[in-house]
Amino acid sequence: MLNRRQFIQIGAGTAGVAALSGASTNWWGLDKNPLHDPGTEGEKIIPTFCELCFWKCGVLAHVKDGRVTKLKGNPAHPLSLGKLCPRGVGGTGLLYDPDRLKTPLIRRQSKRGEQLFEEATWEEALDLMANKMGQVREKYGPEAIALFSHGFGGAWFSHFFKAIGTPNISAPSYAQCRGPREVGYYLTYGQGCGSPENIDIENARCITLIGSHLGENMHNTQVQEFADAMANGAQLVVVDPRFSTAAGKARYWLPIKPGTDIALLLAWMHVIIIEKRYDIDYIDKHAAGFTELREHIADKTPEWAHVLTGIRPELIRETARFISSFKPASLIHPGRRTTWYGDDTQRARAMAILAALLGSWGRRGGYLNTSKLDVPGFPYTTSYPEHRPQVDRPKPSLYPLADEVLASGVCDATIPGTSSYDIKAWVVYGTNLIQCLPNPRQTKKAIQELDFIASIDVLPSEICGWSDVVLPESTYLERCDEVWTPDYKVPFLAVRQPVVEPMYNSKPGWWIAKELAKRSGLEDYFPWKDSVEYAKFRVTAAGYDCDELQRTGVIVGQGAPTCEEEGLALSFSTDSGKIDLYSKPLAALGFDPLPQYTPPDEAPAGMFRLLFGRAPVHTFGRTVNNRFLSLITNDNEVWVNAKVARDLTGVGILKTGDRVVLINQDGVRSEPIAAKVTERIRGDCVYMIHGYGHSAKGLRFARGRGASDSELVTQYKVDPIMGGTGMNVNFVRIERATQADEAGATRVREGAA
Amino acid sequence: MKAKRYAMTMDTKRCVACQACVLSCKAENDLPDKGFRDWIVQETRGEMPTLSQENRSERCNHCDNPSCVSACPTGASYVGPGGTVLVNQHKCSGCKACIAACPYNARYVHDEGYIDKCTFCMHRVQKGEEPGCVDVCPTRALHFGDLSDPQSNVSEDLKKRRHKVLEPERGLDPHLFFLV
Numbered sequence: 012m013l014n015r016r017q018f019i020q021i022g023a024g025t026a027g028v029a030a031l032s033g034a035s036t037n038w039w040g041l042d043k044n045p046l047h048d049p050g051t052e053g054e055k056i057i058p059t060f061c062e063l064c065f066w067k068c069g070v071l072a073h074v075k076d077g078r079v080t081k082l083k084g085n086p087a088h089p090l091s092l093g094k095l096c097p098r099g100v101g102g103t104g105l106l107y108d109p110d111r112l113k114t115p116l117i118r119r120q121s122k123r124g125e126q127l128f129e130e131a132t133w134e135e136a137l138d139l140m141a142n143k144m145g146q147v148r149e150k151y152g153p154e155a156i157a158l159f160s161h162g163f164g165g166a167w168f169s170h171f172f173k174a175i176g177t178p179n180i181s182a183p184s185y186a187q188c189r190g191p192r193e194v195g196y197y198l199t200y201g202q203g204c205g206s207p208e209n210i211d212i213e214n215a216r217c218i219t220l221i222g223s224h225l226g227e228n229m230h231n232t233q234v235q236e237f238a239d240a241m242a243n244g245a246q247l248v249v250v251d252p253r254f255s256t257a258a259g260k261a262r263y264w265l266p267i268k269p270g271t272d273i274a275l276l277l278a279w280m281h282v283i284i285i286e287k288r289y290d291i292d293y294i295d296k297h298a299a300g301f302t303e304l305r306e307h308i309a310d311k312t313p314e315w316a317h318v319l320t321g322i323r324p325e326l327i328r329e330t331a332r333f334i335s336s337f338k339p340a341s342l343i344h345p346g347r348r349t350t351w352y353g354d355d356t357q358r359a360r361a362m363a364i365l366a367a368l369l370g371s372w373g374r375r376g377g378y379l380n381t382s383k384l385d386v387p388g389f390p391y392t393t394s395y396p397e398h399r400p401q402v403d404r405p406k407p408s409l410y411p412l413a414d415e416v417l418a419s420g421v422c423d424a425t426i427p428g429t430s431s432y433d434i435k436a437w438v439v440y441g442t443n444l445i446q447c448l449p450n451p452r453q454t455k456k457a458i459q460e461l462d463f464i465a466s467i468d469v470l471p472s473e474i475c476g477w478s479d480v481v482l483p484e485s486t487y488l489e490r491c492d493e494v495w496t497p498d499y500k501v502p503f504l505a506v507r508q509p510v511v512e513p514m515y516n517s518k519p520g521w522w523i524a525k526e527l528a529k530r531s532g533l534e535d536y537f538p539w540k541d542s543v544e545y546a547k548f549r550v551t552a553a554g555y556d557c558d559e560l561q562r563t564g565v566i567v568g569q570g571a572p573t574c575e576e577e578g579l580a581l582s583f584s585t586d587s588g589k590i591d592l593y594s595k596p597l598a599a600l601g602f603d604p605l606p607q608y609t610p611p612d613e614a615p616a617g618m619f620r621l622l623f624g625r626a627p628v629h630t631f632g633r634t635v636n637n638r639f640l641s642l643i644t645n646d647n648e649v650w651v652n653a654k655v656a657r658d659l660t661g662v663g664i665l666k667t668g669d670r671v672v673l674i675n676q677d678g679v680r681s682e683p684i685a686a687k688v689t690e691r692i693r694g695d696c697v698y699m700i701h702g703y704g705h706s707a708k709g710l711r712f713a714r715g716r717g718a719s720d721s722e723l724v725t726q727y728k729v730d731p732i733m734g735g736t737g738m739n740v741n742f743v744r745i746e747r748a749t750q751a752d753e754a755g756a757t758r759v760r761e762g763a764a
Numbered sequence: 765m766k767a768k769r770y771a772m773t774m775d776t777k778r779c780v781a782c783q784a785c786v787l788s789c790k791a792e793n794d795l796p797d798k799g800f801r802d803w804i805v806q807e808t809r810g811e812m813p814t815l816s817q818e819n820r821s822e823r824c825n826h827c828d829n830p831s832c833v834s835a836c837p838t839g840a841s842y843v844g845p846g847g848t849v850l851v852n853q854h855k856c857s858g859c860k861a862c863i864a865a866c867p868y869n870a871r872y873v874h875d876e877g878y879i880d881k882c883t884f885c886m887h888r889v890q891k892g893e894e895p896g897c898v899d900v901c902p903t904r905a906l907h908f909g910d911l912s913d914p915q916s917n918v919s920e921d922l923k924k925r926r927h928k929v930l931e932p933e934r935g936l937d938p939h940l941f942f943l944v
Contacts, residue, residue, distance in 0.1 A: 044852040045852070238902070
């Protein structure tokens with residue numbers, strides 16, 4: 012007997028699929044079954060690049076009737092290769108967010124933080140801002156003005172602030188994120204890992220993740236390469252107190268005690284060196300300080316590390332042998348947010364040294380040499396003025412190896428009399444300092460000391476509520492920004508071009524910066540008409556075709572050799588001119604020249620270490636108001652170990668979905684949050700997705716959803732080498748949420764609090 | 765030439781459960797907020813520290829013996845091009861008999877009253893494009909193709925890889941294959 016499909020197949024050969032597929036099931040027998048087309052294909056498809064996170068993937072925006080219908084990955088762009096992460100797909104949720112900042116706002120009668128503003132014209136707001144900044148410049152000097160910036164559009168403001176004459180230009184992406192890693196690798200190899208990182212996941216035969224949760228952290232190209240590597244049979248070792256999505260793919264998951272990674276890394280080195288499993292030729296040729304390293308790890312046995320990390324000695328030996336068996340294509344992933352425990356530069360050093368033992372720097376499947384297209388800068392005739400040194404370190408001797416300005420240091424220096432001079436004005440571009448700097452109370456205290464604070468953003472985040480002037484920027488889909496030419500294994504040049512007209516009364520960043528400069532007597536620094544003229548000048552000067560670039564969004568260049576296998580000659584701009592296993596610069600500054608294990612503080616009785624991380628559909632708190640992305644995840648949960656949850660002190664049996672609050676060591680009580688009881692986390696820590704628990708009234712969707720990890724990060728340990736703020740040093744206890752807790756959250760959700 | 769039989773393979777080893785497929789589908793097909801044609805399942809088994817995990821991107825299985833089509837009283841649910849199971853929204857009365865009949869929970873009630881589900885993005889496929897979920901997937905975990913063609917990507921996947929279908933005991937002959 013024929014089944015229905017076979018009938019159709021036979022029929023289709025003679026009479027065509029469309030007609031018969033209809034006829035076979037057509038109840039009325041009158042009409043064919045039309046194929047429904049949802050009609051989302053664009054009339055125009057415009058290439059640009061994404062800003063939902065800072066990976067900046069190439070995007071093709073479909074535009075129909077003046078609206079963006081959908082966003083696709085640009086196949087020509089080396090960072091998207093035709094694919095997007097969920098956030099990139101959800102860019103329309105930002106563009107059409109009904110809560111967007113729509114017009115300039117000025118705080119008049121209210122107090123800072125009350126979130127009460129009057130709508131203003133651009134003239135009024137820019138005049139006021141230039142005037143206030145001028146007063147601070149005159150009274151305290153230009154250095155008293157600080158810029159905090161995150162995101163690609165910040166380039167215009169960095170330029171403007173350099174023109175003013177302040178060195179206090181900082182991004183939390185350094186001291187609160189990847190800074191320790193950059194310094195650790197710089198000390199070892201003479202360069203950091205950069206962004207996008209210089210790693211060859213694609214060709215790695217073994218990948219080791221130390222706390223990195225690739226796959227939940229959705230840096231597009233890294234995830235693409237990760238999937239390819241796994242499909243090609245690469246092995247995976249994951250060191251994480253939590254069974255991450257990546258751990259679910261691992262040959263070995265080592266659920267390490269939080270804060271003890273350096274002990275594991277040293278024990279791995281012990282095994283690899285004692286058993287002569289390192290790349291002997293590579294180390295002989297390229298490394299300095301091996302003798303000191305060998306002595307240093309002599310007593311760092313797996314048995315020693317076992318007591319500290321909780322990982323069995325035989326498993327430490329087995330994984331060390333396993334990882335080294337794939338050298339040199341055995342990649343120690345350098346991680347990204349590495350501000351954990353205050354000894355983070357030393358942990359990054361340990362990872363970098365282990366990578367050197369595996370001979371993976373400059374080798375296929377390891378760390379690659381990158382290159383960049385040569386695009387001349389705009390030929391400004393004015394140079395930046397001289398200025399006093401930056402203010403982010405209370406004493407010049409502190410954090411001697413920080414190679415960017417510390418956002419947390421600038422915040423601290425705002426408290427009068429604490430540094431060489433006081434900061435009196437902040438301009439905040441695209442970064443919600445209340446959520447991203449540790450200890451929000453301290454940030455708010457610093458803000459109260461300011462003569463002036465302004466925010467430039469697309470959404471009314473918490474920091475906007477603390478500002479005197481709020482300027483609405485157009486989103487990345489509505490503006491042309493600086494041209495982008497990153498260091499990457501394939502060098503390229505990408506443009507961000509407007510896809511639709513700016514909505515509301517928003518303006519692109521270049522225009523805002525130029526208008527402020529005009530009002531500050533600095534118009535000479537902005538000699539171009541608009542960012543398009545600026546970008547065209549640079550692209551043309553570099554010898555590239557602007558029309559082609561507008562059409563394709565990206566021009567890919569010819570790269571230099573990326574690894575020895577491609578003919579790369581390894582060189583290192585370190586102290587010794589080789590890979591510094593032993594760091595003389597660290598020794599000279601009084602730091603450990605080889606990484607030492609420092610024990611983390613133990614959790615007080617009944618408390619758990621608070622860990623936090625990323626969800627694939629969100630970028631910090633920036634996307635929590637995005638209604639489209641929130642169709643997937645609109646709340647965070649606190650992960651609690653299943654055995655612990657069977658009898659939790661003061662709570663009893665905790666079940667998934669139970670509403671709890673977290674109370675930290677300083678008595679800070681979180682918003683209510685649902686528990687996720689799971690085997691996927693150790694019993695000595697809890698975990699939550701970062702970025703929830705918004706209190707900004709203007710974020711009408713995000714406010715009052717989930718709990719804020721940031722509010723619980725009242726303690727942090729500063730990395731003495733480079734000033735990074737280790738934030739995984741807070742402890743919480745768990746209580747059931749009370750009616751008052753829930754009522755509080757409801758008030759925030761309803762905009763009443 | 766043999767008639768086409770469309771199918772999808774879903775590589776659980778590549779997938780990281782990021783949900784890009786879900787959002788791409790929603791944007792591509794302009795779905796209502798509460799409507800999902802595909803979804804992610806992340807299944808963890810075992811006890812700490814011996815755990816295993818499987819990530820799946822699930823959707824309509826476009827069965828050879830679709831119980832939803834049999835259950836449909838109006839003929840709105842039908843077998844379309846290449847064996848795809850589709851709904852003619854103009855014939856659908858919204859009675860939900862198909863929802864009850866589908867063991868995969870692949871159908872939902874659209875805001876406009878009719879029953880909606882995955883179409884394998886036939887409007888794209890007919891233009892030579894891949895379905896929206898396949899097109900976006902950053903891990904390239906999804907493959908779409910013609911199972912009647914032994915050289916197609918999906919045929920190759922099934923030859924090379926261990927695979928399974930969901931609810932095989934129901935005998936519906938589903939065409940969404942999970943590579944394990």
